[in-house]
Each structure stands twice: as structure tokens, then as C-alpha cells.
Amino acid sequence: MTQPRTIEDLRSEVDQINRDLLRLLSQRGAVVAQIGHAKTQEGRPNHYDPAREEQQLKELEALNEGPFTTAAVKAIFKEIFKASLDLEESNDKKQLLVSRKVKSDDTVLDIDGVRIGGDAPPIIIAGPCSIESEEQMEQTAAFLAGKGIKILRGGAYKPRTSPYGFQGMGVDGLILGSRVAKEQGMLFITEVMDTRDVEIVAEHADILQVGARNMHNFALLREVGRARRPVLLKRGLSATIEEWLYAAEYILSEGNPEVILCERGIRTYEKWTRNTLDLSAVALAKQETHLPVIVDVTHAAGRRDLLIPLAKAALAVGADGIHVEVHPSPATALSDNEQQLDFAGYDRFIGALSAQLKQPVSV
Ligand SMILES: C=C(O[C@@H]1C=C(C(=O)O)C=C[C@H]1O)C(=O)O
Structure with missing residues (x-):
């Protein structure tokens, strides 16, 4: 057995x-x-x-x-x-051009000597929400240039929730914004909302901004991809990180490699802030892509009292810069008056970030 x-x-x-x-x-x-x-x-x-x-x-x-x-x-x-x-x-799977798998080193933009991304110190983009008048732009630009700020923002075309809200100064605003920036030795960034305006905006602006509401406007993405200007691409209000990166891919795939990603808060159930700043998206976008990533703290918070801690946190997770709205008299601004900083507020804001702004912050 x-x-x-x-x-x-x-x-x-x-x-x-x-x-x-x-x-x-x-x-x-x-x-x-x-x-x-x-x-x-x-x-x-x-x-x-x-x-x-x-x-x-x-x-x-x-x-x-x-x-x-x-x-x-x-x-x-x-x-x-x-x-x-x-x-x-x-x-x-087709490897995306935005991916680190395709390009492992950081993309560093050099726009007339202003460097953004990689080992460059964090950049500040500041200025009013809307371009409203000569006086407003001249005062703001002179103030910011005096503080060493190199990029002036200002909207000439405003994507307003209501069609009856102030819609911006249009071409006159473009001309004004670029003149004032040039006089102060600054670069000018402004939003383009319509494929028909890309050419004229690119003529006056040093950086084109695609706003959150247009992140899914694929025709516009393709058009700015053909423009020979760097593009700041804001994340859509309810866009996933993947959708945001695909939007950037549209621009790169048209031959424009100069894209800056901008996290500006996403829509959640939370009501105490206008949007919810998604810091994981910043860290993830830095990890997954080689593009510079900046954070728009103004729109993320929608309230002035959170700007400093949010900007500190953004730089701590590796953001390559901060976008903040500054206006000589926020109370009388034609848009966003709850959230823009006045000059004294800006001084406090930048003072609180000074240690983090001196050297590049890495993840
Ligand atoms: C390998 C294939 O692709 C996939 C994988 C399959 C598998 O592992 O057998 C079968 C069908 C497809 O979903 C195939 O099409 O044959």
C-alpha cells in the first residue's frame, strides 16, 4: 500500500x-x-x-x-x-507630450529674460482683475514694478457670469495693458476668450491666458497652440487633473511647448471659500508633467483673509509661482472686489512669503 x-x-x-x-x-x-x-x-x-x-x-x-x-x-x-x-x-498608449515620460527634465520658460519653472525662483503674476482705466493700470504697474514684479496681469475680455456684467475694455484694454507693462519693463499677460481674438491678443500680450471657463474650449486651445506666445492654462472649474493635462496636450500638440499650468481651485460642496484649492493637483501636475505649475490664490479662495496661508501652502508643495489680483482700490473695482488686494495688503502678502520666494522650492 x-x-x-x-x-x-x-x-x-x-x-x-x-x-x-x-x-x-x-x-x-x-x-x-x-x-x-x-x-x-x-x-x-x-x-x-x-x-x-x-x-x-x-x-x-x-x-x-x-x-x-x-x-x-x-x-x-x-x-x-x-x-x-x-x-x-x-x-x-500614445505618450503625451506633457508627460515626464516623454521629457524628464523640467520645462523652463524664458520670456524676455523672465524665467518660469524648474530651478527658477517662484514667479509672481500680479495685477487687477479687469483693466478699467489708464490711472488704475499706471498706478498698479508702477507699484508692482517698484516691488520687483515682472509680470503684470489685467483682463481686457472678461468672462462674466452675467451677460450684463462689465465685459472688459476689449482692444483698448489690450493696448493700455501692454503699453503700461512695457513702460515699467514688465511682461503683460491677459486672457483670450475667443478664437477670433487670438491674433490681436497675441500682438499685444507677452503671455496668453486661457481661463477656467474655456479650458474645455478645444478650438481655442488649438488656436493658442498655433500662436507663438506662451500660454497660461487655468484648470476648469470642475475639470479632473487628467482633463486639465489633456487640455494642455491640445496646445503642445499644435506645436506650442510653452505652457504654464495654473490651478485656481475647483468647485466642491464647500461654501465658505469660493472654490477649493486642490493642492494635490499641483503636486501631481509637477510629478506627471514637465510643465511649470502656478497657483491662482485669488480665485481659489475668493476671500482675502486666506491668501497668505494658501500661497505658502502652494509654494510648499512645489508651485513655480503665484497669481494674485491687486487693485489700487478694490472696493470700487468693476469685478472681483471681494478678493483683490490693495497695495498695503499686497505688501503684507508678499512680506509673508518672502522666505519661500527667495529660492526655488522643490517638492
Ligand atoms: C489579446 C487581445 O486583446 C484583449 C485581451 C484578450 C485576451 O487576453 O485574451 C482578449 C480580447 C481583448 O480584450 C485580443 O484581442 O486578442
């Missing part, structure tokens, strides 16, 4: 079967990867093929003699199909 086999003996047989299964699985993975590659070459939009999976499951069902139930065998093979599909897709 043969002795029953010991557990140790049986286990060593199982170990050997595991090794055989793993070898077969790896072999299967290599074949699947080739199928995936062939699908990409053929230009098939979908790697997932449910009919083919179904056919294999049917065959396995017919072949199954136990001891595992057909349901168990199917579940195991469905997992194998899923892992195979992931393998196919990760091998053949």
Missing part, C-alpha cells in the same frame, strides 16, 4: 505548478503584447474586444472537467484578460 503523500511533498508540487503557470502566463502576456501592437499598427481605436473574450470563455467552459466550477474558471480567465488588456494598453 502506498503511503499518502505528505503536505510538504504536495506543496512542492504546487510550487512547481505555480512556476509553470507563471511561465505560461508570461508567455501569454508576450503574445498579447504583440496582438496589442498589431492593433495599434492597424489603427484600431479599441484594444478591448469583448467578442473575442466571450469566445475564449465559451471554449474554456466546454473544456472544463473540474474540479473548479465553470464560474470559477471564468472568473480567473476574466482577470487574465483584464491584466492582458492593461498590458496591451500601457505598452501601446
Whole structure:
């Protein structure tokens, strides 16, 4: 009579079967990867093929003699199909131009000697929400230039919630903003909202801004991608990080590599702040992309009393700069008067950040 086999003996047989299964699985993975590659070459939009999976499951069902139930065998093979599909897709997925996998070193913009990103010290972009008058722009630019600020912002086209709100000065605003910035040796950044205005805005502005409400405006993204100006791309109000990066990809794919990402808070259920500043998005965008990332604290908070802690936090997670609204008299501003800083407020703001602004902050 043969002795029953010991557990140790049986286990060593199982170990050997595991090794055989793993070898077969790896072999299967290599074949699947080739199928995936062939699908990409053929230009098939979908790697997932449910009919083919179904056919294999049917065959396995017919072949199954136990001891595992057909349901168990199917579940195991469905997992194998899923892992195979992931393998196919990760091998053949088009690498995004914004991705660090395509370009591992930081993109550093150099706009007329003003450096943004990488090892450059954090940049401050400041100025009023809207361009309203000569006096307002001249006062603000002179004040900010005196503080060493290199980029002046100001909206000439305003995306207002109500069509009856102040819509901006348009071309007159562009001319005014760029003149005043030039006089103070500053760069001028302003928002472009319409594909028809890209040319005229690019003529006057040193940096084009695509606002949060236009992040999904793919025609506009393509158009600014063709413009020969750096673009600051704000994250949409309810955009996921992936959608935001795809929006940037639109610009890069049109041949414009000079994109600055700008997190400006997202819409959540929270009411005590206008938006919720998503700091994970800043850290993630820095990790996943090579582009400079800045934070618009004004819109993120929607209230002046949070600007300092939010800006400190943004720089601490690796932001390459801060965007903040400054107005000579916020109370009488034609837009955003709850959240713009006056000159004394700006001094306190920048003073509180001084230690972090002196050197580049890395993650
Ligand atoms: C490998 C293929 O791609 C996917 C993976 C499958 C698998 O692992 O068997 C089956 C169908 C597809 O969803 C294929 O189409 O053959």
C-alpha cells in the first residue's frame, strides 16, 4: 500500500505548478503584447474586444472537467484578460507630450529674460482683475514694478457670469495693458476668450491666458497652440487633473511647448471659500508633467483673509509661482472686489512669503 503523500511533498508540487503557470502566463502576456501592437499598427481605436473574450470563455467552459466550477474558471480567465488588456494598453498608449515620460527634465520658460519653472525662483503674476482705466493700470504697474514684479496681469475680455456684467475694455484694454507693462519693463499677460481674438491678443500680450471657463474650449486651445506666445492654462472649474493635462496636450500638440499650468481651485460642496484649492493637483501636475505649475490664490479662495496661508501652502508643495489680483482700490473695482488686494495688503502678502520666494522650492 502506498503511503499518502505528505503536505510538504504536495506543496512542492504546487510550487512547481505555480512556476509553470507563471511561465505560461508570461508567455501569454508576450503574445498579447504583440496582438496589442498589431492593433495599434492597424489603427484600431479599441484594444478591448469583448467578442473575442466571450469566445475564449465559451471554449474554456466546454473544456472544463473540474474540479473548479465553470464560474470559477471564468472568473480567473476574466482577470487574465483584464491584466492582458492593461498590458496591451500601457505598452501601446500614445505618450503625451506633457508627460515626464516623454521629457524628464523640467520645462523652463524664458520670456524676455523672465524665467518660469524648474530651478527658477517662484514667479509672481500680479495685477487687477479687469483693466478699467489708464490711472488704475499706471498706478498698479508702477507699484508692482517698484516691488520687483515682472509680470503684470489685467483682463481686457472678461468672462462674466452675467451677460450684463462689465465685459472688459476689449482692444483698448489690450493696448493700455501692454503699453503700461512695457513702460515699467514688465511682461503683460491677459486672457483670450475667443478664437477670433487670438491674433490681436497675441500682438499685444507677452503671455496668453486661457481661463477656467474655456479650458474645455478645444478650438481655442488649438488656436493658442498655433500662436507663438506662451500660454497660461487655468484648470476648469470642475475639470479632473487628467482633463486639465489633456487640455494642455491640445496646445503642445499644435506645436506650442510653452505652457504654464495654473490651478485656481475647483468647485466642491464647500461654501465658505469660493472654490477649493486642490493642492494635490499641483503636486501631481509637477510629478506627471514637465510643465511649470502656478497657483491662482485669488480665485481659489475668493476671500482675502486666506491668501497668505494658501500661497505658502502652494509654494510648499512645489508651485513655480503665484497669481494674485491687486487693485489700487478694490472696493470700487468693476469685478472681483471681494478678493483683490490693495497695495498695503499686497505688501503684507508678499512680506509673508518672502522666505519661500527667495529660492526655488522643490517638492
Ligand atoms: C489579446 C487581445 O486583446 C484583449 C485581451 C484578450 C485576451 O487576453 O485574451 C482578449 C480580447 C481583448 O480584450 C485580443 O484581442 O486578442
